[in-house]
Amino acid sequence: MRDTSGLTRESAAERHAISADLIAVLVAAPNGNPVVLTVKDGSALPSGPFELIHRSLQSGLRNWVEQQTGHPVGYIEQLYTFADRDRGSDEPAGRVISISYLGLTREEPSHRTPPGSWRNWYEFFPWEDHRAGAPEIIRDIIVPRLRQWADEAEQQDTRQNRLRRAAAAFGFDDRHWNEEMVLQRYELLYEAGLVDEAVRAAGAKIAATVPGKAMSGDHRRILATGIGRLRTKIKYRPVVFELMQPSFTLLQLQRAVEALAGVAVHKQNFRRLIEQQDLVEETGEMSADTGGRPAKLFRFRHAVLDDRPVAGTK
Amino acid sequence: MRDTSGLTRESAAERHAISADLIAVLVAAPNGNPVVLTVKDGSALPSGPFELIHRSLQSGLRNWVEQQTGHPVGYIEQLYTFADRDRGSDEPAGRVISISYLGLTREEPSHRTPPGSWRNWYEFFPWEDHRAGAPEIIRDIIVPRLRQWADEAEQQDTRQNRLRRAAAAFGFDDRHWNEEMVLQRYELLYEAGLVDEAVRAAGAKIAATVPGKAMSGDHRRILATGIGRLRTKIKYRPVVFELMQPSFTLLQLQRAVEALAGVAVHKQNFRRLIEQQDLVEETGEMSADTGGRPAKLFRFRHAVLDDRPVAGTK
DNA sequence: CCTTATTATGCTCTAGTTGAGTATAATAAG
DNA sequence: CTTATTATACTCAACTAGAGCATAATAAGG
Numbered sequence: 239m240r241d242t243s244g245l246t247r248e249s250a251a252e253r254h255a256i257s258a259d260l261i262a263v264l265v266a267a268p269n270g271n272p273v274v275l276t277v278k279d280g281s282a283l284p285s286g287p288f289e290l291i292h293r294s295l296q297s298g299l300r301n302w303v304e305q306q307t308g309h310p311v312g313y314i315e316q317l318y319t320f321a322d323r324d325r326g327s328d329e330p331a332g333r334v335i336s337i338s339y340l341g342l343t344r345e346e347p348s349h350r351t352p353p354g355s356w357r358n359w360y361e362f363f364p365w366e367d368h369r370a371g372a373p374e375i376i377r378d379i380i381v382p383r384l385r386q387w388a389d390e391a392e393q394q395d396t397r398q399n400r401l402r403r404a405a406a407a408f409g410f411d412d413r414h415w416n417e418e419m420v421l422q423r424y425e426l427l428y429e430a431g432l433v434d435e436a437v438r439a440a441g442a443k444i445a446a447t448v449p450g451k452a453m454s455g456d457h458r459r460i461l462a463t464g465i466g467r468l469r470t471k472i473k474y475r476p477v478v479f480e481l482m483q484p485s486f487t488l489l490q491l492q493r494a495v496e497a498l499a500g501v502a503v504h505k506q507n508f509r510r511l512i513e514q515q516d517l518v519e520e521t522g523e524m525s526a527d528t529g530g531r532p533a534k535l536f537r538f539r540h541a542v543l544d545d546r547p548v549a550g551t552k
Numbered sequence: 553m554r555d556t557s558g559l560t561r562e563s564a565a566e567r568h569a570i571s572a573d574l575i576a577v578l579v580a581a582p583n584g585n586p587v588v589l590t591v592k593d594g595s596a597l598p599s600g601p602f603e604l605i606h607r608s609l610q611s612g613l614r615n616w617v618e619q620q621t622g623h624p625v626g627y628i629e630q631l632y633t634f635a636d637r638d639r640g641s642d643e644p645a646g647r648v649i650s651i652s653y654l655g656l657t658r659e660e661p662s663h664r665t666p667p668g669s670w671r672n673w674y675e676f677f678p679w680e681d682h683r684a685g686a687p688e689i690i691r692d693i694i695v696p697r698l699r700q701w702a703d704e705a706e707q708q709d710t711r712q713n714r715l716r717r718a719a720a721a722f723g724f725d726d727r728h729w730n731e732e733m734v735l736q737r738y739e740l741l742y743e744a745g746l747v748d749e750a751v752r753a754a755g756a757k758i759a760a761t762v763p764g765k766a767m768s769g770d771h772r773r774i775l776a777t778g779i780g781r782l783r784t785k786i787k788y789r790p791v792v793f794e795l796m797q798p799s800f801t802l803l804q805l806q807r808a809v810e811a812l813a814g815v816a817v818h819k820q821n822f823r824r825l826i827e828q829q830d831l832v833e834e835t836g837e838m839s840a841d842t843g844g845r846p847a848k849l850f851r852f853r854h855a856v857l858d859d860r861p862v863a864g865t866k
Numbered sequence: 867c868c869t870t871a872t873t874a875t876g877c878t879c880t881a882g883t884t885g886a887g888t889a890t891a892a893t894a895a896g
Numbered sequence: 897c898t899t900a901t902t903a904t905a906c907t908c909a910a911c912t913a914g915a916g917c918a919t920a921a922t923a924a925g926g
Contacts, residue, residue: 256570256571256572256602256649257570258570258635258649288570288635290647294634294635295633295634295635316632316633318630319609319630319633319651320608320609321572321602321608321609333604335570335572335602335609335649335651337633337649487873487874488874488875489873489874504913504914504915504916505873505874505875506875506876506877506915506916507913507914507915509874509875509876510913511913526922528872528873528874528922529871529872529873529922529923530871530872530873530874530921530922530923531872531873531874531875531920531921531922531923532873532874532921532922533873533874533875534874534875552913801902801903802903802904803902803903818884818885818886818887819902819903819904820886820887820904820905820906821884821885821886823903823904824884825884840893842893842901842902842903843893843894843900843901843902844892844893844894844900844901844902844903845891845892845893845894845901845902845903845904846892846893846902846903847902847903847904848903848904866884
């Protein structure tokens with residue numbers, strides 16, 4: 239390290255050929271439906287410039303989202319920052335740094351977003367919904383295509399490596415499905431040329447891609463990052479409650495968790511876990527519209543946040 | 553959302569009044585000593601501008617660190633991006649976005665860094681080292697000061713809240729010490745005005761702060777973020793091995809984990825965990841210089857990375 | 867009224883994991 | 897040959913997680 243400050247001065251022009259964008263993965267789960275806020279007919283995530291008036295990145299995003307959706311954003315978390323070249327053709331000389339955030343909110347009829355803005359996120363990742371067992375698309379389309387991709391490799395160890403990675407990601411050959419590996423799965427499909435974004439990047443014309451709506455830029459990758467992060471997070475932080483109404487039944491809570499995690503959970507064990515962790519307390523009221531035996535209504539015990547380092551909903 | 557693109561165009565000048573810096577938390581653990589790379593006599597983390605020639609943020613940082621330290625960086629992970637106002641007085645009109653990274657490397661005598669660059673990170677956070685039990689500074693200095701700070705609050709529930717947060721963070725009043733809450737502890741001390749950075753920010757003169765070396769800017773906060781992230785990460789990803797020599801004894805591995813986590817671990821259980829996870833394999837050789845019975849030497853089984861979603865060293 | 871479907875809720879059983887400890891082996895130093 | 901130090905094998909109790917059984921309370925359809 240010659241210059242221990244690590245700083246080398248450039249011309250102001252060069253240093254300033256940079257602009258910053260904020261990108262939001264805004265999630266809600268009305269009636270156990272996992273949805274994400276999109277723009278342009280579901281082909282992009284909402285994004286906007288980071289402006290000088292914003293106090294900080296997070297507060298900029300928060301204001302901006304609350305202004306546009308009319309809903310308070312409960313939980314907000316930074317996802318990832320990237321600055322690859324060739325992003326945006328209207329900035330030939332400069333460079334855009336994109337800072338993405340994950341936010342949770344309650345989507346209600348009173349919201350101010352145009353219809354169609356909220357999309358079920360499994361439109362973009364049909365292979366991620368295992369609530370009713372592994373989707374057929376995996377066995378019928380994805381696995382065969384990935385095997386083929388592995389076979390195409392010249393070297394034997396590349397073949398083996400591809401196959402191992404594919405099996406680990408998609409849970410075949412005796413592997414278990416790990417719902418958190420959302421990003422790894424998307425990136426594997428991208429690498430194998432099986433998503434439209436990869437075809438687009440390669441400039442190819444013929445595309446035998448896997449089902450699942452594409453997005454512009456790398457927005458689908460960002461969404462995958464957000465879903466993966468959320469699936470990890472709900473296990474050790476009580477963030478699901480940001481998606482719930484003030485009072486809810488345990489089944490509604492379970493449905494929300496299942497919507498995010500994309501897997502079904504054991505009902506009795508779920509209740510045991512939630513109750514023994516003191517995450518909720520009874521409101522004293524009952525819900526009549528369950529279809530069966532009426533359920534107790536619960537509310538989130540906000541006090542736990544101050545208490546011990548509270549766990550989530552494993 | 554009126555403008556569904558989310559983009560509002562500003563003048564080019566306004567959009568470009570931004571520059572980006574990369575900040576590195578570069579960690580090593582020679583002989584079970586947790587060290588971090590610093591500059592300016594330990595008062596800052598190394599940082600450098602993000603330049604247009606860099607292919608991406610991560611590759612920019614990687615090149616830059618390997619060039620300056622002479623060591624390959626194994627694991628690298630983005631930490632956090634922030635852009636608060638009033639950072640750097642030489643950029644009156646513009647704004648700096650700082651993107652921080654956590655990197656792991658092996659520090660060896662052959663490195664190219666000037667002496668004194670690598671600092672034991674407990675110089676900055678003396679309250680974080682619980683390897684030989686809770687340090688006295690917590691009981692003698694921190695807890696009394698925090699109690700006093702809680703008492704100073706006007707309202708009763710603010711007092712209670714402060715006390716609860718302090719107890720949860722520092723593990724008093726029957727609470728357990730949670731080694732991962734590095735950032736929360738630093739931020740609590742900051743809020744209570746007990747670290748030099750807080751005194752500096754408030755422009756106060758008299759400072760009855762807690763021991764622990766301060767850093768410039770918010771570098772100490774970034775370091776706290778990095779340590780916290782690392783302490784979380786070693787539990788579910790085998791990242792410690794990035795800090796180890798190619799072959800090592802299980803005690804050396806344990807010492808590295810303890811250095812990072814800041815707590816002592818049960819030797820027999822540690823071995824059981826490592827071995828039953830197939831994280832390592834015997835080299836067939838023995839280490840003579842253990843001081844007692846010779847120990848088997850092990851190496852990391854790189855194959856596990858392709859295998860299942862491998863766990864770390866709980 | 868009675869049957870069936872549906873949801874809620876309480877309880878048990880087993881396997882696995884975790885935290886802590888005991889016991890013994892192999893070396894060096896004095 | 898004793899002591900200190902480290903390595904390594906094994907045990908035990910407490911707790912956790914996954915799965916299933918049993919029963920309760922409601923609505924809808926005959």
